[in-house]
Amino acid sequence: MFITFEGLDFSGKSTQAKLLYEYLKKHKVKCILLREPGGTAISEKVREIILDREHIEMTPLTEFMLFSASRSQLVSQVIKPHLKKGYVVICDRYYDSSIAYQSFGGKMELNHVLQVNNIAAGGLVPDITFLIEITPKAAFARASSRRNSKDRMENKNTAFYNKVYKGFKEIAAKNRKRYTVINGTLSIDRIHNIIISIVNKKLSK
Numbered sequence: 001m002f003i004t005f006e007g008l009d010f011s012g013k014s015t016q017a018k019l020l021y022e023y024l025k026k027h028k029v030k031c032i033l034l035r036e037p038g039g040t041a042i043s044e045k046v047r048e049i050i051l052d053r054e055h056i057e058m059t060p061l062t063e064f065m066l067f068s069a070s071r072s073q074l075v076s077q078v079i080k081p082h083l084k085k086g087y088v089v090i091c092d093r094y095y096d097s098s099i100a101y102q103s104f105g106g107k108m109e110l111n112h113v114l115q116v117n118n119i120a121a122g123g124l125v126p127d128i129t130f131l132i133e134i135t136p137k138a139a140f141a142r143a144s145s146r147r148n149s150k151d152r153m154e155n156k157n158t159a160f161y162n163k164v165y166k167g168f169k170e171i172a173a174k175n176r177k178r179y180t181v182i183n184g185t186l187s188i189d190r191i192h193n194i195i196i197s198i199v200n201k202k203l204s205k
């Protein structure tokens with residue numbers, strides 16, 4: 001089973017991905033926790049190139065291709081082999097983030113993103129995707145309570161995050177079968193309980 005977490009910065013994806021991972025471990029379910037971009041030696045190096053603040057000349061296409069390269073390596077080297085061995089694979093962000101950030105929020109054409117996503121993922125679609133939904137306003141509020149992180153979000157303006165927010169909502173609406181949208185302003189425990197009830201239901205099928 002392949003489970004992905006999506007949502008705006010500070011929505012709580014990493015918090016929930018980790019809690020789910022620990023829960024499954026505790027219940028002796030074989031699982032791994034990954035993050036995007038990253039998760040392999042090559043993908044982590046690509047991550048550094050993407051996140052390097054000195055690379056201000058990077059074009060939107062280059063950025064998107066780097067995300068896709070990192071993803072492609074992660075899917076081939078780690079995700080698919082683990083799924084084959086019966087692991088539950090949990091990924092903190094996956095290709096829907098490219099649709100939301102690079103297409104809805106950025107300059108990439110949606111059609112191009114969809115095509116390259118499919119190529120980079122080798123056709124691998126998540127079984128379950130959790131969209132942890134908080135508004136850009138709530139995300140900014142969480143960011144400002146953490147000093148260093150604030151800079152990161154303020155790099156991009158509110159208009160950008162509004163578009164990304166809308167993008168995630170549209171992606172979820174178009175992929176109802178695999179998507180669960182969760183109100184990210186609920187408590188960490190409540191969100192975790194919603195997530196484990198859905199995962200357990202799917203695991204028992």
Ligand SMILES: Nc1ncnc2c1ncn2[C@@H]1O[C@H](COP(=O)(O)OP(=O)(O)OP(=O)(O)O)[C@@H](O)[C@H]1O
Nearest residue numbers: 008009010011012013014015142184185186187188
């Ligand atoms: N349900 C919640 N209610 C209140 N605060 C939360 C909740 N979930 C997470 N947080 C807090 O919000 C901050 C961001 O959480 P987290 O790092 O999990 O978000 P993220 O979606 O992984 O963000 P990023 O995209 O930046 O990696 C953390 O300080 C976390 O403790």
Ligand SMILES: [Mg+2]
Nearest residue numbers: 013014015092
């Ligand atoms: Mg995170």
